[in-house]
Amino acid sequence: MLISVKDLVVARGGRTLLTGICFGLDREQALHVAGSNGSGKTSLLESLCGLRAPEHGSVEGLESADVFHWIGHKNALNPALTVVENLRFWCRVNNASEDRIENALDRLQLRAQQHRACRELSVGQRRRAALARLLAVRRPLWLLDEPLSGLDAGGVDLFIEMLKAHLALGGAAIITSHQNLPPLNGMRRLQL
């Protein structure tokens, strides 16, 4: 089990949003968390990765920070730095080698933009740069909040490919998305 969640209760601003969340995720499995606006998907993922203390319940498997990746609604790109500089920074902070950056940029088709400051990128290009982090630093579990937002059709396909390859390599992923994801092997759906 990469992650196992038991009886999780998530609350925001004094309102209980989710109760009794239980699930476990093994290698080569993915979970698509779906739910309407404000149902608590982002709050759930933040609780899983430890940014937010859950009201109750336990999350096992994510104690060490280098097991998982978290990509939220925000891209965590410094607007004044270029795409490459941002990625390099994240590799260094996470003690990872910088060799995979090139490959990550290739895969996300950001080669032409790699030396441009992130403030000069379009919204979708910025999202791609954020996703490139997943490939630049390898981690077994991905926690992704709306990874498809802002991506064009080609970008969505690219992401699905990335996800497939990740699962095939023994990774796992928890993904929220309002768009339907194509059925993949090992993908389950959690409706909030």
Add this chain to the structure above:
Amino acid sequence: MLISVKDLVVARGGRTLLTGICFGLDREQALHVAGSNGSGKTSLLESLCGLRAPEHGSVEGLESADVFHWIGHKNALNPALTVVENLRFWCRVNNASEDRIENALDRLQLRAQQHRACRELSVGQRRRAALARLLAVRRPLWLLDEPLSGLDAGGVDLFIEMLKAHLALGGAAIITSHQNLPPLNGMRRLQL
């Protein structure tokens, strides 16, 4: 004609993105602008509404500010103010009456959140609050940049309903979206 665009050239940071854009839009017509990430959809819409000077070409029909609504990637909601306060502010700045706010909130199902500060809303709820401006202040032409981003399935349906009603009332709209919009009467598609 609500808007007529002739031979528009759009450039960003010294790179020419689009050339020879020509179209006109009448009442009860909508234009779906589609294109890959970075193709210049946002830049085009910003040029149309006058935030950005086009390199070349002319845009007619948008000289007066109270003809059109612009909703960009950013929601223009002050995080410290509540949803109602934000909407009221925009009504006042635009010299519109505040009567329609209630209705707008109802339509976008934001009634429960109306007195919460926008920083405490989920991403989709914030997008809904931004879209509520369309109903709170009535304008014949809508320029919307990715209005569906962050909306759940219900939210997308709501938006399509809004759009239909707007067109039926003699309005027009230019919309960028990476998601497919359902075929509507009077809707055309512009592929960049």
Add this chain to the structure above:
Amino acid sequence: MSALKAVFMRELQLAARSRADWAQPVFFYILVSLLFPLGVAPNSTALPLFVPAILWMGALLAALLGLERVFRSDFEDGTLEQLFLAPVPVSFLVLGKLLAAWLVLGLPLALLSPLLGLLLGLSMHAAGVVMLGLLLGTLSLFFLGGFSSALLVGLPRAGVLLPVLVLPLVSPILIFGAGAARAAMSGSSAEAPLYFLAAIAVFCICLIPLATATALRNAFE
């Protein structure tokens, strides 16, 4: 007009929401004025000579602290572009915003100054002149400062750049203001410099909003 009022009221509303925003400049002002004498030998007889300069510089620097963010949050959350598309001249809206900013951040400084002045040993009369001067002076200061921060909106290190632009612009105000206070202290008439300050304030209120609106617009393109 109603749009100007809307912008003005919103600023006040926001200020009431986050008290930290306006508490910081006031705190800084007190800090500077009270710590300054500590930097000087205790009981120095020269201190009174410097009180006007301390009160004026303190107010100026405190105002800078607040001005840095007048336009930034609006720029970042997209409010500014909407304001550009409103059916009202932007300079109007800027006027409302800056007046409100002055009311929230500048007025408290001016009202506080006579108190600090008395603490530092000014006479009643001189303290009054300092307050009057600062009432007028901070007004110009906020308009010039707002203009400069509009020039810098969106830049990552606006905080340090702002003083570099503002201080030269406001130095005449500082000279007149401290001059008025010094005149009051020495018993001569402080009217002329105060009139000068009033003239500058009127000039700033009338013309600076136009320049500021242009500067903001420039930040988009």
Add this chain to the structure above:
Amino acid sequence: MSALKAVFMRELQLAARSRADWAQPVFFYILVSLLFPLGVAPNSTALPLFVPAILWMGALLAALLGLERVFRSDFEDGTLEQLFLAPVPVSFLVLGKLLAAWLVLGLPLALLSPLLGLLLGLSMHAAGVVMLGLLLGTLSLFFLGGFSSALLVGLPRAGVLLPVLVLPLVSPILIFGAGAARAAMSGSSAEAPLYFLAAIAVFCICLIPLATATALRNAFE
């Protein structure tokens, strides 16, 4: 360690983005210190008495203005949450960030101060003491400035408490710093206050990153 270095280098990189960046703190400091004399009667002979206070105020302001956004922009663009999930203690990263900020903004001020002091009429010896004092003092001031900006990000409501938290820490720095300079000006030994400043600096470097990290953590919960 490599993470600390990464954060440190990124700050420097950001500072180096625009060509004029290195010059900003310098101009900033020159302007602040030269404007003070403007408020004083022309040719006042008492000016040198105030020079230490002027130089220290400039440093305080630089710390507050320059650090206003250290954590805010990272918070807003999502960098901060990623840093919390990095496999390194956040207080480490905070240390890197604040040291870099000091290097970019604080160190130039300290190095410049003896020059300004000489311009404003300090003796050679006193100018040296001012520089030493500022080297130590700006370090503490920058850490405190970073802490207060973290408080504003993490606990916006605590903003009003800011004075209560920061004031007791800032005032000894200013008192000792200016005291050292005064001692040097009057020819007596400035060692004791300088040691005190060093002690405060060590204290700040060791403990403030921890407090700052805790304050930042609150931004999420």
Add this chain to the structure above:
Amino acid sequence: MDKLLTVEFWQMGGYALYVWGSYGAALLVFVWNLLAPYLKQRELLSRETRDQRS
């Protein structure tokens, strides 16, 4: 022109330091103003030819 060779001229009635200091400063300003744009232009033009070649 003989005046140039007299010591009195160079002493400037005791003001030599100030007068020649001023003229020296002026010389510096003039030289900097001439050189800076000249060097910049050379760099710009060479960069452009390099860009065109590549």
Add this chain to the structure above:
Amino acid sequence: MTLWTWLKSLTSPPIFFALAQRLGFWFGLISIPLLAYGLIGGLLLAPPDYQQGEGYRIIYIHVPAAWMSLFIYSLMAAAGGIALIWRIKVWECVLTAAAPIGASFTALALVTGMLWGKPMWGTYWVWDARLTSELVLLFLYVGVIVLQQSIADARAAARACALLAIVGFVNVPIVHYSVEWWNTLHQGPSVTKFGKPTMDASMLVPLLVMTLGFMSFFGHVLMRRVQNELLSRGEISRG
């Protein structure tokens, strides 16, 4: 050159570039004899002052430099106005190109003023209105330069500088009239009182010639810098 092409050259980067080439050359050429005569006239021909002796010869640097500092800032404000109203790139370049030159002349006026003040007033510096406002003028120039370098986009930067130059222009009359408004140590207008200058012609003529020399030198450098500005913006492609 007809009037029409002349006007067009003021708006079209490539044409202005060529014009700047020629103008720059002529300005440079003219400045040589003017400066030379100014130097000879000022240092050799003009008689010593009856009060200040030889020390007054600093005037031939100080006053032209001070005048230029005011003139160039005014020019920048005017260029800024033109650039903002008609959105003409060439004038944006004129504005940003003039700033460093103006700053250098302002610094020169300050340095020579200080060097003159020591023998005349006994001190290098006093905080009086004229001296202070000239210092402030230097900082205004610095502000424009720093602002320009801080904004990445060249056009946005130039337009921001234009606004700053216009708002900062209020300082120019303050510098000029400071000696009349406040009683200062500094010399009142002695040259600029047209009609009856209080200076002898043998002293005055070299000063005026020197000023013209400074002007045309400024013209030469300005043209060079405008060319650079246009080149670095990629407005000119030399094939």
